[in-house]
Amino acid sequence: MGFEKFGxxxxxxxxxxxxxxxxxxxxxxxxxxCKGCGTFYFPPRPDCYHCLSSDVEWREITxxxxxISYSTLIYAPTGFEAxxxxxxxxxxxxxxxxxxxRLSKEVKDEEIKIGMxxxxxxxxxxNDRITYExxxx
Numbered sequence: 001m002g003f004e005k006f007g008x009x010x011x012x013x014x015x016x017x018x019x020x021x022x023x024x025x026x027x028x029x030x031x032x033x034c035k036g037c038g039t040f041y042f043p044p045r046p047d048c049y050h051c052l053s054s055d056v057e058w059r060e061i062t063x064x065x066x067x068i069s070y071s072t073l074i075y076a077p078t079g080f081e082a083x084x085x086x087x088x089x090x091x092x093x094x095x096x097x098x099x100x101x102r103l104s105k106e107v108k109d110e111e112i113k114i115g116m117x118x119x120x121x122x123x124x125x126x127n128d129r130i131t132y133e134x135x136x137x
Contacts, residue, residue: 017044019058024130029120031097032056042099061099064117064137065091070103089134091118102133111136 023030031042036053117137
């Protein structure tokens with residue numbers, strides 16, 4: 001299995017970014033860094049749009065992050081309706097990497113504050129699927 005294991009609904013089974021799933025299965029959230037120009041990508045990209053190189057390496061997202069934006073969804077795309085409502089978040093980590101993902105439902109609405117410290121957590125889903133979410137650090 002490849003990328004189809006990611007999240008609740010996946011629309012592709014194979015991609016050049018499939019190692020993303022291998023990292024998640026080891027409990028690691030990772031992006032790619034271009035060896036040519038040093039640009040870091042999350043979500044991971046196998047090809048650098050800055051210098052057009054395909055020479056990238058996988059790098060772990062480390063440390064605690066700070067919430068910089070969020071939105072609680074009451075409408076969802078196909079396949080996500082049963083999860084409503086849920087909160088999506090943009091979190092900036094120590095190395096200035098911005099990561100988009102879900103906020104854990106363990107974080108109550110009244111606790112959500114811009115600037116709060118968060119960490120990522122890998123989550124096993126039914127049917128051998130996997131994703132990540134943000135929790136309080």
